[in-house]
Amino acid sequence: MPYELIAVVMFAGMMLMLMTGQRVFGAIGFVGAVAGMLLWGTGGVEIPFAASMKLMKWYPLLTLPMFIFMGYVLSESKIADDLYRMFHVWMGPVQGGLAIGTIGLMVLVSAMNGLSVAGMAIGATIALPELLRRGYDKILVTGTIQAGSSLGILVPPSVVLVLYAMIARQPVGQLWLAGVVPGLLMATMFIIYIYIRAKMQPDLGPAMSHEELAEYDEISTHPLRLNFIVLAGIVLVPLLVKFDVIAPKSAIGFALGAAVLGFATRAMPLFYRDVFLKEKHRLLFSGVLPLAIFATMMVPFVNGWTSLVESSAIGAMTAFIAAILKGRMNKAVFETTVRSTLGISCMFMWIILAALGFGAIFDGLGAVKAIEDLFTAQLGLSPWMILILMQLSFIVMGTFLDDTAMLVIVAPLYVPLVGALGFDLIWYGVLYTITTQIAYMTPPFGYNLFLMRAMAPPEIGLKDIYISIIPFAAVMVVALALIMAFPQIALWLPDLVYGR
Amino acid sequence: MPKLILRYIRAVEAMNRVIGRFAMYLIFALIAVLLWSSVSKTFFNPSLWTLEMAQFIMVAYYILGGPYSMQMGSNVRMDLFYGGWTTRTKAFVDAFTVLFLMTYLGILLYGAVSSMAYSLGYFGLEPFSFFGDIIVAFFTEGPSAAWGKIGYIERSSTAWRPYLWPVKSILCFGVFLMLLQCLAELFRDIGRLRGVEI
C-alpha cells in the first residue's frame, strides 16, 4: 500500500472508531494494533506491547499522577474555598468583580495543579452557584469558568507541557516558564473583557452592596492557626541559606522536616496559636497558601536541587500536608481524592499507551513520511503558512480527538517539522498549548465543553455553554496572534532565568 | 440471564475492585520513593534504584488499576453521538464495539506473554507453549525440571540491573484482568438489551 493511503486509512479508521463512542483508548489501540498485525509484516503484533515499555521509560510521565493527585487534594478538600472567598470579598464591590475574581482564583489554582480539570471542578462547584445566586449572567459566568480553567495547563506546573517536552525533546523548566507570561497575559485580557462588558451592561455582573459584605468586616470565628515550627521554618531556612550556614540543597530537607514536625504537632497547643482577625484579612492571608505550595515545588526545581519528578512528588506531599493542617483531610475526602486520582491517571495512561502503539505503527508503516512530504514538498508553502495550517488542523482535529491522544499521535508528526522550518520549539510549545485549549472549548464538540456540561447545574443548557465560549475563544485567538507576532512574550522569562 | 453469567460478572468485578483498590494506594508508594530520591540526593549518596523503582510502581498503578477505573467509568468516550443515544442504543453499539477493544487487549496480551517468555530466556515464536511446557514439567517432573526450561533471565540494561520478569508479569496479569472486565461489560450490555439491569 502506498504511504499516503496508509496514513488516510489509519486516520479515517481511528475517526470512525471514535465516533462509535467506544472508550478512546480502545478505539485508538484497536486501529493501531490491527494495522500492525495486517500491514507491518513479521513481528508487527508485538508493537502495541512494546509501547508499554516505552511508556514505562518515559520518566516525566511520573509527574502525571502527582499533579492529578495535587489537583484533587485542592478541589476535594476545599482548601480553595477560602481562596474563592478572598476574591469574593476583595473584588465583590466592583462591577463584574466576582467574575474577575474567578479568573484570579483560576490563576492561583493553575499554579497548584497541572491540568484544567481541577480548575473546572473548583470553578463549577464553588464559584458557579455563588455567582448565579448573586444575579450574575449565566452565560458570562459559564464562559468565565471555562476560559479560566484553560489557564491550568499554561501556568506551571503543566502536564501538557511535560508531555510536549518529551515529544519535542525540550527542557520542561524552560517550557513552564515560557507559559507564565502568556498565561498571565491571557488572564489579563479575560479580565479586561469582563470589566468592559460589565461596565456596558451592569446587570450582567451586579456589584455587591455594603450590606452583603458586612459579615466579612466582623471578627472571624475561624482562627488563623499559626504553627511555630512551620513559621520558624519559613523564616529561618532562607536566612540560613543566605548566610551560608546550610547549603541551598539541604534547605529541601529542612523544609520537609519542618513540614513533618508541623504536621505532628498540629493539635498540641504548645506549638501553635490561634489568631482571630477580621474575616476580610484572614481570607487575604490564606491566599498565601497556594503561593507557598507553588514555591516548595518550583524553587528547588528551577534551581536544579531536585529533579522534575522529585519536585512533583514534593508538591503533591505539600498539598496533602496543607490539607491535613487545615483540618480538611477527612476520611471521605481522602477516599475521593485517592480514588479519583487513580481513575483519571488510568484514563491518561491507557490513552497514552494506545496512542504510543498507534504512533509507532503509523511511523513504521511510512505514514509519517507521507505527511511530512505533503506539507513541505507537495503543497509548496512558506514556513509561516505551514505553521498556520498546522494550527488550524489542530482546531479541526481537536473537535473529534481526545487531547492526550492528539498530543501523542499528532505532535510527533508536527514538532520535528516545526523545528526543521527554523521555529523555536519552546515558543511553539506555548502556541501549541493555547491552540489545543481553543480546540477543546470550541463547539460543536470539545473536551472542556463535555466537562462543563457534566458539571454545570441544570439551568445552564448546552446552548448557553456554546454561546458563552465565543467571546473568550476570540480573546484567546487574539492572545495567540500576539504571541505569534511577538515571540518574546513567551521567551522573555525563560531567557532571563536560564540565560539562553 | 443465566446464573453462571451473573456469577461471573459479580466475581470478576469484585476481584477487580479489590485489586484496583490495592493499586489505588500505590500513589503513596510512588510519592515515598520519589521523596526518598530527593532526600537521599540532598543528604547522602543518591540512590541507584529510585527512578526505575518508581517506574515499576507506576506500571503496577495504572495496569492493575485499569479494570477498576473502567468500573468507575473513568475512561473518556467521544460522546458527540453517543451522548444523545438511549440506554438501549448505547448498549447495542457497546456490545458490538467492545469486541474491538477486546481485540486490542488480546493483541496486547499476546505481546505481553511473548515478552514475558523472552524475559525468562525463551527465544522461540510460541510463548504460550513455552509456559505450557513449564507447567507440564512442573507437575510431571517437579520444580527443578521446570526451572531447567528457563534460560537467560533478562535484566534491565541499567547499573542497578533489576530482573524484568516481575514487571512483565504484572503487565500480563493486568491486561488479562482488563479482558475479564471487558467480558463482564459485554455481558452487562447484552443483559441491558434483554431488559435486565445487572
Next chain:
Amino acid sequence: QSTIKWRMQTYAGTALAEHVVKPAIDMFNQIAGDRMQIELFYADQLVPTGELFRAMQRGTIDAVQSDDDSMASPTEVTVFGGYFPFGSRYSLDVPVLFNQYGLNEIWDEEYSKVGVKHISAGAWDPCHFATKDPIRSLADLKGKRVFTFPTAGRFLSQFGVVPVTLPWEDIEVALQTGELDGVAWSGITEDYTVGWADVTNYFLTNNISGAWAGSFFANQGRWNELPEDLQTLFRVCCDQSHYYRQWWYWGGEASLRVNGPKMELTSIPDAEWKTVEDAAVKFWDEIAAESPTKAKVVEIFKKYNADMQKAGRPYRYG
C-alpha cells in the same frame, strides 16, 4: 520482482545518526535502488532501546545498529560491547581485536545461538565525563548522577558515581531538569554534536576507555533471505560507516579540545587516575570468573594489550 524493504533502528538519535549511520544507509539505498531499500529509524523511535534486541530477534525490526550492552543482548559478550573499561586505548584497537585477535568468531558464535546475525563491529569515540561541575580529583566523582553504559556504570559505581540509564534522546533535557549531573558516554565530538556541550560546562580529559565498540546486526532469517550480492553490499556499507567514524571522531576529538568554545577542560593527575586503571584490572578478573566465554574474551584483551605494550611507540607510550 518487488523491492525488499528493511526497517533498521539505531541506538543513536537523529543528530548523531547523521554521522554514525545515515551516510552508509543512504549509500546502500542509492546503490541497491529498486532491489532493496532500508528505512532508518532513530533512538527509541519504533521500540525503546532496551527492547531492540528482542524486536530484532522477533523480526519486528530487521536490522539494528547498537552496542551489545545498550540493547541488553542476552549473550555472554554483552559486557564487552560499548565501553569495556580500559579495554582499548585507540579507535584502531577495536577493528584489530575483532579481525586479528579472534573476537569476530566469538561474536558470530554467540549471536548464532540466539537467532541474530552479527555483521561487523567498529570503533566509535573514547569515553570521557562531561559534567556541570568540574572534576579535578576522584573525590569530585562522588555522588554524581551520570548517564553511562550499564557495564561502565557498574565499574564506576565503586568511585561513588551513581549511574543512571534514561532514553538517549532525553539526556539533554534530564541534564537541565536536574535528573543528571553529567554524562560518561562519549568523547567531546558527540558532546558537541548532540547538544550536551550546551548543557554541561566541563570536560574531563581522562577516559575510561579509548574507543567504544558497536556493531551492525540483522535478524538471522531476513539476512539469509538476501541474495549474496546484497549481503556483500550491506557489509561494504557497514565498513564504509566504520571508516567514516574512524576519522570523524579522531579528528573531531582533537579539534574540539583545542578550538571548542563551550567546554572547559579539566584533568585528574595521572598518579591519581592510576587507582581507576588498577581497579579495571580487578574488574576484568571479576568478569572473567563469570563464565568460560567471558574468560576467553578477557584473555584476548589481556594478550592484545600486552602485545601493544611490547610493541612500544607509537602503540603505547611508557
